[in-house]
Amino acid sequence: MARKSILxxxxxxxxxxxxxxxxHAAGIEAHDxxxxxGTPYPxxxxxxxxxxxxxxxxxxxxxxxxFTLALLYTAGTxxxxxxxxxxxxxxxxxxxxxxxxxxxxxxxVIFTVVGIIFESRLPNLFSTAAYDRRISEGLxxxxxxxxxxxxxxxxSVLRRAGALExxxx
Amino acid sequence: xxxxxxxxxxxxxxxxxxxAHLVAQGRTAASGARLWILLLLAVTVVGxxxxxxxxxxxxxxxxxxxxxxxxxxxxxSTAAAAPMVSIAPTLARASWVRPVTRxxxxxxxxxxxxxxxxxxxxxxxxxxxxxGVRRRSIWFGSPPLTPHVWGSVAILGLxxxxxxxxxxxxxxxxxxxxxxxxxxxxxxARRLAMGFIxxxxxxxxxxxxxxxxxxxxxxxxxxxxxxxxxxxxxxLVAGWKDAIFxxxxxxTSLQSGxxxxxxxxxxxxxxxxxxxxxxxxQFWAMSKLMFATSLLWFYFFFSAFIVFWYGRTASDQAIIDxxxxxxxxxxxxxxxxxxxxxxxxxxxxxPVRHSIKGPTIIASIILAGMFxxxxxxxxxxxxxxxxxxxxxxxxxxTHWPDIFDVLVIVGAVGAAAxxxxxxxxxxxxxxxxxxxxxxxxxxxxxxxxxxxxIIAKPD
Numbered sequence: 178m179a180r181k182s183i184l185x186x187x188x189x190x191x192x193x194x195x196x197x198x199x200x201h202a203a204g205i206e207a208h209d210x211x212x213x214x215g216t217p218y219p220x221x222x223x224x225x226x227x228x229x230x231x232x233x234x235x236x237x238x239x240x241x242x243x244f245t246l247a248l249l250y251t252a253g254t255x256x257x258x259x260x261x262x263x264x265x266x267x268x269x270x271x272x273x274x275x276x277x278x279x280x281x282x283x284x285x286v287i288f289t290v291v292g293i294i295f296e297s298r299l300p301n302l303f304s305t306a307a308y309d310r311r312i313s314e315g316l317x318x319x320x321x322x323x324x325x326x327x328x329x330x331x332x333s334v335l336r337r338a339g340a341l342e343x344x345x346x
Numbered sequence: 347x348x349x350x351x352x353x354x355x356x357x358x359x360x361x362x363x364x365x366a367h368l369v370a371q372g373r374t375a376a377s378g379a380r381l382w383i384l385l386l387l388a389v390t391v392v393g394x395x396x397x398x399x400x401x402x403x404x405x406x407x408x409x410x411x412x413x414x415x416x417x418x419x420x421x422x423s424t425a426a427a428a429p430m431v432s433i434a435p436t437l438a439r440a441s442w443v444r445p446v447t448r449x450x451x452x453x454x455x456x457x458x459x460x461x462x463x464x465x466x467x468x469x470x471x472x473x474x475x476x477x478g479v480r481r482r483s484i485w486f487g488s489p490p491l492t493p494h495v496w497g498s499v500a501i502l503g504l505x506x507x508x509x510x511x512x513x514x515x516x517x518x519x520x521x522x523x524x525x526x527x528x529x530x531x532x533x534x535a536r537r538l539a540m541g542f543i544x545x546x547x548x549x550x551x552x553x554x555x556x557x558x559x560x561x562x563x564x565x566x567x568x569x570x571x572x573x574x575x576x577x578x579x580x581x582l583v584a585g586w587k588d589a590i591f592x593x594x595x596x597x598t599s600l601q602s603g604x605x606x607x608x609x610x611x612x613x614x615x616x617x618x619x620x621x622x623x624x625x626x627x628q629f630w631a632m633s634k635l636m637f638a639t640s641l642l643w644f645y646f647f648f649s650a651f652i653v654f655w656y657g658r659t660a661s662d663q664a665i666i667d668x669x670x671x672x673x674x675x676x677x678x679x680x681x682x683x684x685x686x687x688x689x690x691x692x693x694x695x696x697p698v699r700h701s702i703k704g705p706t707i708i709a710s711i712i713l714a715g716m717f718x719x720x721x722x723x724x725x726x727x728x729x730x731x732x733x734x735x736x737x738x739x740x741x742x743x744t745h746w747p748d749i750f751d752v753l754v755i756v757g758a759v760g761a762a763a764x765x766x767x768x769x770x771x772x773x774x775x776x777x778x779x780x781x782x783x784x785x786x787x788x789x790x791x792x793x794x795x796x797x798x799x800i801i802a803k804p805d
Binding site for chain 1 (some may be wrong): 546549
């Protein structure tokens with residue numbers, strides 16, 4: 178079944194929060210709703226589903242990857258070309274520490290950059306979600322993505338919460 | 347005990363007023379600034395003539411490139427450092443900085459001018475190995491063109507990150523511009539907004555992006571100053587071995603970055619009629635930071651100077667004579683006064699700090715001091731002879747600018763102002779979403795009979 182994007186415009190954050198409560202009570206899934214604002218509101222200000230980013234995983238994975246790579250590189254080269262010096266171990270750990278640190282940090286940074294690009298989810302040039310320019314003037318938009326047969330129910334919930342206007346896309 | 351806080355009338359612009367005013371300001375300011383743009387374009391052309399003249403004179407005579415290097419360093423120390431004004435306080439969650447974040451980030455557009463000016467200078471820098479002799483540098487055992495490569499990476503990287511930071515923080519405003527502007531401005535804004543509509547995920551990603559790009563910008567700024575000051579100044583003077591100088595170079599740039607932001611904010615406030623957005627609070631807060639960085643100027647200068655002064659070897663004395671007490675004494679004394687003494691003994695007074703004109707005048711003096719500082723360093727360093735000697739044997743005489751130097755100096759400043767002005771034609775000079783966010787989280791109140799502002803810090 179085709180899906181619709183329905184936008185309700187609200188004057189105040191409280192009215193937007195009421196709309197979200199009403200939608201959830203009507204059985205609309207949290208991931209089908211979105212709040213559009215002209216300025217970043219603090220997390221949970223509308224009682225909305227807070228999407229969790231995964232950026233922290235990227236530097237962590239990069240650091241582990243870099244450390245492993247550096248360990249293989251430093252240990253591998255020393256074992257492949259052993260310099261036996263008067264009873265000292267072949268693997269010179271103090272000298273390896275510098276390379277281990279550099280590789281760990283370098284890969285953590287590179288993976289962070291990759292993570293930002295991945296997590297940013299830009300560009301979104303072909304978005305079909307309903308939108309209204311008054312959102313950048315301070316109005317709150319509540320967008321619902323729903324199937325066609327639920328559209329009238331969603332619209333009535335949005336209206337009950339005090340929507341100034343309902344738009345469909 | 348009951349709180350003394352009571353409600354106060356809120357005269358700040360509403361969301362709607364701010365949106366209408368700040369986006370329209372780009373149009374009205376742009377049309378009013380058309381004359382300025384033409385004028386600055388003419389000055390830039392004069393600068394291009396200067397650059398062409400300098401290049402036509404050849405790269406063999408290093409002395410001739412001293413003022414050119416000073417100009418590149420001046421831009422790196424002012425415009426390139428200005429975005430730090432938005433980065434550090436934002437990371438510390440300072441609320442006052444929001445109206446000036448865009449002003450400071452717009453200086454990233456000047457990076458294009460710096461990068462273009464850097465290209466000829468790169469060819470004037472001698473290779474590490476000439477006639478089989480390797481000169482002293484921070485690049486032990488590296489291939490001959492190493493400093494050129496890393497200098498380019500540093501400057502181009504800084505410019506790229508700066509522009510990315512400006513773009514990232516402008517995305518929400520570009521969306522608003524795309525909705526309200528017309529013609530080419532609308533088309534460019536729509537393309538650069540990249541589908542931003544203000545969802546929770548997009549806001550989260552935006553703030554994350556600004557934070558990470560800001561951190562990268564700081565790291566790259568310090569790296570660029572390290573590489574540029576070491577390769578284009580220290581390494582050219584025989585016997586100049588100074589580990590503190592690159593940090594002096596970077597730290598003093600923070601003082602001038604602040605000064606640049608204050609001056610730009612003053613003009614944007616005055617000619618853009620943005621008095622309701624750029625208020626006394628912003629100038630007051632920036633002047634406190636400028637006072638602190640003025641103290642740092644002396645701290646880092648003296649930390650480097652005392653090593654040579656106390657060492658007192660022939661090499662140390664020659665370096666002091668070259669940079670401080672010799673033919674460029676006039677520039678050093680002027681710098682010392684304008685970058686340290688005058689800011690210190692004026693900004694220590696609250697009536698000066700707590701004003702808009704006071705910090706702006708001091709900022710102008712600091713910028714003049716910074717310019718003379720870079721002249722004393724780079725004009726002297728590029729005039730030094732005997733690059734492979736153990737220490738400098740003949741202190742170079744003062745090298746005065748020729749006509750091409752004057753054209754380059756005037757043209758570079760004009761081109762920098764032009765780049766800044768052109769950037770304000772696309773994005774609002776005061777960030778709309780930052781202003782709205784500030785309004786969202788703050789509220790003017792009465793505290794007893796006085797005034798106060800309640801600030802929410804939810805995250």
